């Protein structure tokens with residue numbers, strides 16, 4: 001569907017953890033078109049994307065920009081590349097994971113981004129901003145002509161963002177939120193779900209949520225030194241079985257952030273206030 005002239009949103013396939021299917025954005029200037037993300041890697045989703053592209057017409061497709069390493073965002077990029085020959089690009093810090101996990105070693109990225117690049121599509125410009133956190137190589141794309149931001153999973157409307165210690169960084173995530181807020185977008189097109197019409201309010205809520213979690217952990221540790229499992233039981237009571245691993249990873253991410261900031265110390269598996 002065309003959200004506004006030249007900005008199309010496609011959402012096909014599986015809903016990860018019950019949130020809406022990943023959004024793929026097709027941005028069309030007067031000279032060129034680009035996909036921001038590619039959705040899942042499967043034949044049906046790929047066919048639906050190619051059919052949409054054919055129906056909508058417009059200037060030639062020149063590339064797929066992958067916002068980050070996850071399969072719901074970068075999974076289909078290899079099929080698009082193989083089918084159309086267009087270039088693939090992503091951030092340097094997610095490069096290895098994308099080439100190994102998404103491309104299965106069958107291709108390398110055509111262009112490695114660091115943030116700060118821009119793609120001129122004719123009348124619409126894609127400005128690439130490095131917003132590490134959800135993954136260390138997560139990217140956000142601004143379209144200054146419209147004052148809109150494509151936030152991928154860095155800012156979502158229906159849930160907070162998962163930050164796993166193995167691939168992300170909570171300290172950097174909070175810094176990225178502050179940076180995005182300072183850019184004052186008029187509208188956010190997120191990686192899942194509906195456009196966010198009050199970006200400032202939503203980003204502020206997400207920052208407040210992390211502060212709240214941090215205060216909870218510090219309050220718990222002020223009672224007694226505790227392990228990740230003990231903190232998890234208090235902070236995420238009644239979490240369904242399939243979400244428990246992710247919940248523990250969120251606690252761990254918070255503990256890493258607080259340790260890096262010198263506010264807590266680890267003694268083996270047990271964390272204590274400094």
Ligand SMILES: [Zn+2]
Pocket residue numbers: 068070073134153
């Ligand atoms: Zn993701």
